[in-house]
Amino acid sequence: MKIAVCVKQVPDTWAEKKLRDDDSTLDREAADGVMNELDEYAVEEALRLAEANGGEVVVVTMGPERAAETVRKALSMGADAGVHLVDDSLHGSDALATSYALAEVLAARNFDLVIFGSESTDARMSVVPAMVAERLGLPQVTFAQKVDVDGSKVAIQRQTEYGYDDVEAELPAVVSVVEKINEPRYPSFKGIMAAKKKPVETLTVADAGLDAAKLGATAAWTKVASFAARPPKAAGTVVTDEGDGGAKIATYLTEQKFV
Amino acid sequence: MKNAPLDHRLPTELRDLRESVAQYSRDVIAPAIGELYINHEFPYDLVRGMADMGLFGLPFPEEFGGMGGDYFALCIALEEVARVDSSLAITLEAAVSLGAMPIYRFGTPEQKNTWLPKLTSGHMIGAFGLTEPGAGSDAGGMRTTARLDNGEWVINGAKAFITNSGTDITGLVTVAAITGTKSNGRPEISTIIVPAGTPGLAIEPAYSKVGWNSSDTHGLVFTDCRVPASNLLGERGRGYAQFLQILDEGRIAIAALATGLAQGCVDESIRYAHEREAFGHPIGHYQAVSFLIADMDVRAHTSRLAYYDAGARMLAGEPFKREAAIAKLHSSDAAMENSRWATQVFGGYGYMNEYPVARFYRDAKVLEIGEGTNEVQRMLIARELGLPQ
Numbered sequence: 001m002k003i004a005v006c007v008k009q010v011p012d013t014w015a016e017k018k019l020r021d022d023d024s025t026l027d028r029e030a031a032d033g034v035m036n037e038l039d040e041y042a043v044e045e046a047l048r049l050a051e052a053n054g055g056e057v058v059v060v061t062m063g064p065e066r067a068a069e070t071v072r073k074a075l076s077m078g079a080d081a082g083v084h085l086v087d088d089s090l091h092g093s094d095a096l097a098t099s100y101a102l103a104e105v106l107a108a109r110n111f112d113l114v115i116f117g118s119e120s121t122d123a124r125m126s127v128v129p130a131m132v133a134e135r136l137g138l139p140q141v142t143f144a145q146k147v148d149v150d151g152s153k154v155a156i157q158r159q160t161e162y163g164y165d166d167v168e169a170e171l172p173a174v175v176s177v178v179e180k181i182n183e184p185r186y187p188s189f190k191g192i193m194a195a196k197k198k199p200v201e202t203l204t205v206a207d208a209g210l211d212a213a214k215l216g217a218t219a220a221w222t223k224v225a226s227f228a229a230r231p232p233k234a235a236g237t238v239v240t241d242e243g244d245g246g247a248k249i250a251t252y253l254t255e256q257k258f259v
Numbered sequence: 260m261k262n263a264p265l266d267h268r269l270p271t272e273l274r275d276l277r278e279s280v281a282q283y284s285r286d287v288i289a290p291a292i293g294e295l296y297i298n299h300e301f302p303y304d305l306v307r308g309m310a311d312m313g314l315f316g317l318p319f320p321e322e323f324g325g326m327g328g329d330y331f332a333l334c335i336a337l338e339e340v341a342r343v344d345s346s347l348a349i350t351l352e353a354a355v356s357l358g359a360m361p362i363y364r365f366g367t368p369e370q371k372n373t374w375l376p377k378l379t380s381g382h383m384i385g386a387f388g389l390t391e392p393g394a395g396s397d398a399g400g401m402r403t404t405a406r407l408d409n410g411e412w413v414i415n416g417a418k419a420f421i422t423n424s425g426t427d428i429t430g431l432v433t434v435a436a437i438t439g440t441k442s443n444g445r446p447e448i449s450t451i452i453v454p455a456g457t458p459g460l461a462i463e464p465a466y467s468k469v470g471w472n473s474s475d476t477h478g479l480v481f482t483d484c485r486v487p488a489s490n491l492l493g494e495r496g497r498g499y500a501q502f503l504q505i506l507d508e509g510r511i512a513i514a515a516l517a518t519g520l521a522q523g524c525v526d527e528s529i530r531y532a533h534e535r536e537a538f539g540h541p542i543g544h545y546q547a548v549s550f551l552i553a554d555m556d557v558r559a560h561t562s563r564l565a566y567y568d569a570g571a572r573m574l575a576g577e578p579f580k581r582e583a584a585i586a587k588l589h590s591s592d593a594a595m596e597n598s599r600w601a602t603q604v605f606g607g608y609g610y611m612n613e614y615p616v617a618r619f620y621r622d623a624k625v626l627e628i629g630e631g632t633n634e635v636q637r638m639l640i641a642r643e644l645g646l647p648q
Binding site: 117188 | 271275276278282283308312313314316317321328442571
């Protein structure tokens with residue numbers, strides 16, 4: 001079985017995130033880059049499926065040069081090979097453009113299963129896995145808290161508000177995973193050393209046969225007109241309870257149009 | 260990582276190792292250690308997690324189940340663990356550099372094949388019995404004896420403050436003992452492997468320590484404890500030379516651990532100086548606090564420089580006795596000072612055991628004592644400088 005895991009480098013969850021003054025995109029230099037947390041679960045799940053069913057795990061990323069660190073991390077966890085799409089014209093791509101680029105790269109490589117983390121900690125849109133599935137014409141079995149592969153089928157438990165749904169699809173398929181699914185491993189030193197010798201294919205937009213006009217900030221369907229720092233917290237309103245506290249709070253909530 | 264200067268000069272594999280250990284320490288050790296520490300519990304699950312990452316095999320070749328790294332890689336890992344907790348760091352340090360390293364350095368092929376795969380996996384840990392109730396830095400005061408009888412060593416005596424000697428996963432204790440008298444009249448010291456559970460080896464109840472609460476430390480009593488003659492580790496009479504070598508290396512590891520503690524104090528203080536407000540500003544706004552933290556950063560940084568230098572010399576095969584002693588002396592003083600001032604930054608909260616800085620405060624003092632007291636480090640440095648002896 002050939003499994004692709006799509007991973008994204010994001011600013012360190014612990015760091016303060018900033019936007020760039022020049023083009024209103026995320027300032028990736030302002031913070032350390034780390035692998036998007038949910039993508040660690042995706043890599044772990046891919047490794048477990050490959051260990052149980054046999055197969056190869058290829059990690060795929062789109063991002064600036066230093067996103068190579070994130071590919072290396074997935075390789076040191078145990079993935080077999082990497083594909084890194086890196087090109088200045090990708091800068092500022094929205095979810096639609098990202099899904100276009102990833103889908104093209106994935107389509108050219110014939111995977112049985114494509115695994116994503118269900119969202120990134122920077123953009124938090126959760127739409128790229130579904131968009132990629134749509135572009136590839138594959139079933140989308142998303143938000144999985146459990147994944148089983150049996151022959152030509154993949155069965156997942158899709159996490160819902162009320163519990164989970166059982167969802168099945170024929171392979172090839174696109175899966176996205178939630179945090180509940182597993183406990184990602186920490187790279188061992190042996191894994192780290194082995195990662196240095198694993199193949200990583202670095203592609204430009206031209207190498208991948210992509211249309212640059214569909215990529216980058218200029219092709220984005222939305223534009224950031226302006227942005228401002230979050231205002232400091234206001235002092236708040238203190239309601240003193242003189243037997244009528246409940247009524248006062250209800251009045252306040254109504255005034256603020258919360259209820 | 261912003262608080263890890265020189266990182267860009269490290270090879271990528273060491274940077275990745277640092278990142279991997281830092282993530283484990285932050286995500287897994289930090290949330291769990293507080294309660295274990297207050298209850299004086301050995302952190303079996305956290306040790307297993309470190310074992311799964313291969314940390315116990317870091318400086319050993321793959322043929323013995325190791326990770327194929329070196330001693331400096333171990334130091335990098337120790338710093339990152341100690342940045343969050345010292346009990347786990349000393350458990351790792353003692354298991355690798357005192358438990359497994361003597362067997363790797365001095366063992367016969369058979370001893371290595373028997374013990375190393377288990378020790379490097381971290382599913383078993385070893386201890387090293389050198390210090391005695393009446394003999395610490397002055398190893399000449401050693402009283403424990405071992406005599407050959409019918410093809411067996413018969414060991415009698417007592418050892419004190421032995422790390423990792425009484426856990427459920429302790430597999431062996433390597434014991435230094437007097438095995439005769441040399442031609443110059445001095446005691447002949449040899450080291451002998453004693454498997455855990457050998458009759459005649461009694462593990463005393465755990466000490467009540469000031470800090471390192473989650474590390475396992477016991478006194479050991481040997482009463483006609485018999486092991487096969489083949490358990491002699493290395494050459495008979497080479498015990499003294501062996502542990503001098505082990506201790507020289509160990510000082511770099513302790514320096515890395517102390518650097519981690521000193522850095523942990525900086526990390527915690529910076530965070531708190533942003534959060535806590537007094538007189539209308541975050542306390543880091545006031546020089547009374549920010550200068551404290553600046554000084555703490557200086558100590559952590561120079562400690563790191565010192566142990567990196569000693570480690571680089573050791574790996575290059577150059578003499579490193581003086582540099583290891585400097586690193587150990589400087590970084591343990593830095594850890595002590597930083598924990599003192601980090602506690603001050605936290606005010607009353609810093610005195611509460613559930614805050615990491617209180618744990619750092621308790622854990623720092625022993626660093627000025629263990630692996631050769633700081634007075635012994637000064638003695639070594641003075642000797643290396645050629646001062647009259």
